[in-house]
Amino acid sequence: MDELVVSTDVYVAPEEAYEFLLEFPRYERYTEYLDKVSRTHGDGGPGSRYALRFSWWKLTYTARSEVTEVTPPTRIDWRVLKDIDASGAWLIEPFDELPADAPADATEGCRVTLSIRFDADSADSSSVSLPPLVSFGWVLDKVKGLVAEEAERVVRRAVADLEGRERQVSLTVRTDSEAL
Template sequence: MDELVVSTEVYADPEDVYAFLLDFPRYADYSEYLREVRTLEGEGGPGTRYALTFAWWKITYTAHSRVTGVDPPGRIDWEVTKDIDASGCWRVTPATAGDSDSTADDSDDGTDAADPTDDPNPCEVALEVEFDPGSASSDALDLPTLVSFDWVLKKAIPLIRGEAERVVERAVRDLEDSTRDVDLDVYVDSARI
């Protein structure tokens, strides 16, 4: 299994972060390649099923996923239910007093700016993904003539990291209602990503 974890601090209440991340249809707003997320069944809890429509190059593909577990406000587990062995979770870890070494910065004009980092106790948010590219079904895509499934995988897998980073960064900016630079910590256990 290949593994990717993208994490960062977010200056918001853990319960608000959790509720925000539980809204899977919102993810299309943060992704370059995810065009739409439709709820097929459920209201966000375990068993909720989604259809996620991706578009890249000349390919459009709809993945199906399901929420497999929730532990408010700390964790949302999910899995892809067809065509590839993939799963993951959103993890929200509340800070305890003294966890953060962040300090508020002054704005460029020398005045104190409203800054989300004024909160001394941010929480950590992490998107964790595990997948097995070898389990991907070649029957899942309607490919143009002379385009091999292996070529598509070779080109698409490296895009996963950028997409995960983009989703986390944009979600944090919306949660904080800010435009600050979001520092991401990225862990990759794969030579392909």
């Protein structure tokens, strides 16, 4: 199982960060390859399901995901329902006190972490229609290389929306995979 963890500090109330991250359909604005997110069931809480329409190169694919558990305002867990063994979580950890490098106007904040776990070998090769002479292994290798880049982009853009301004965002990135 591969794992990618991206985290950063956000200078808003933990409850605000949680509510923002729970609103999954807005994620399509954050990535280069996610074209559309549709909620197909639920209100954002446990059991809510989403269709995520991705496009990259000459391929399109719709992933199906589900929110599996929420612990307001600190955690949102999800999983992919078909074609690959993948899951993840958003974690929100309130600060006891603001870090020394916090913006001067910050009054509260939290550490926000996106954690993604996936087994690339579990990917179903019949889930995408490939052009002639293109192997599923080639596509999988290319996509694995994009996962970390996309996760970092999502976190950076979420911070800008949460705080209402662009700023230099320092990310902590940890991977447990040679592929990422």
